[in-house]
Amino acid sequence: MLLEIRQSLLFFDTRTGHQGYEEIIITGGGARLPGLISYLEKNLNLPIISFNPLSNLKMDFNLSEDEVEKIETQLGVAMGLALRE
Secondary structure, X not given: OHHHHHHHHHXXXXXXXXXXXXXXXXXXXXXHOXXXXXXHHHHHOOXXXXXXXXXXXXXXXXXXXXXXXXXXXXXXXXXXHHHOO
């Protein structure tokens, strides 16, 4: 996976002329893999952030904070689609 990420960053750099990254944001169920964030930070020398599309929303539904935490990284696509006109 690390090789794939490095190749993706290199591909983007060569296609756009962009160089250097401030951080990497990961999302989806895989973002919750134990140790993934620290592994990527160590090997890519970049801050790694787990995307949380619910961070700035007030929620009023019957889920505990633990239940929300388990699914929040997986809601990026659903939130984006819900915001479309």
